[in-house]
Amino acid sequence: MNEIFPEQRSEECLIISIDDIIFCSKTWEEHIYRLSRALSKIQSVNMKISLKKFHFVFKELKELGHLVCGLPLGIDKNKVSEVLLNPMPQSKEEIQLFLGFSGYYIQHIKDFASIEKPLYELCDKDTVFEMTVDRLKAYESLRQSLTTAPLLLMADFKLPFNLYID
Structure with a gap:
C-alpha cells in the first residue's frame, strides 16, 4: 500500500x-x-x-486500537479500560502481556523504555518474580501514562521540521 x-x-x-x-x-x-x-x-x-x-x-473512528479523530491520533480508551480493570500481574507471563499492550502505544508514552525497564528485567528467565517498589512504580506509571496519553499529530510534510535522534 x-x-x-x-x-x-x-x-x-x-x-x-x-x-x-x-x-x-x-x-x-x-x-x-x-x-x-x-x-x-x-x-x-x-x-x-x-x-x-x-x-x-467520520469525525472519529477506531482503528487498530487507536482513536483517529481528525488530524490527531489518540488511544482507544475502551482498550485501555480493559487493561486497567485487570488485577496487578501475578506472573512473568502477565507482565509480558501488560508490556506488550503498553508497548503498542509506545508513541504516546514519553520515556517508555526507561519507565518499563524494571518490568522488562522481570521477564528475564533467570529473574525470580517479585514486585519490588521500583517495579510497582513502573507498573503504576505505565498505567497512568496510558490513561493520560497525549494525542499525536501527523507531520506536515509541506513545512520544514527537524528530526532529532538519540
Whole structure:
C-alpha cells in the first residue's frame, strides 16, 4: 500500500495499516479531493475495495486500537479500560502481556523504555518474580501514562521540521 500512495503519504494526512487506508481532512472539499485521488489510484492499479469495509465520512473512528479523530491520533480508551480493570500481574507471563499492550502505544508514552525497564528485567528467565517498589512504580506509571496519553499529530510534510535522534 505504501508503494501505491507515495505522493499522498508525503503530501497529505494518510494513515495506512496493512490493508486499510484512512484520510484525515480539515474540510469537506479537501476530503472529496483526497478520496477522488485515492479511488483513481486504486482503479489505476486494478485494486479492489470492500464496500462492507468502506466508510465514507467520520469525525472519529477506531482503528487498530487507536482513536483517529481528525488530524490527531489518540488511544482507544475502551482498550485501555480493559487493561486497567485487570488485577496487578501475578506472573512473568502477565507482565509480558501488560508490556506488550503498553508497548503498542509506545508513541504516546514519553520515556517508555526507561519507565518499563524494571518490568522488562522481570521477564528475564533467570529473574525470580517479585514486585519490588521500583517495579510497582513502573507498573503504576505505565498505567497512568496510558490513561493520560497525549494525542499525536501527523507531520506536515509541506513545512520544514527537524528530526532529532538519540
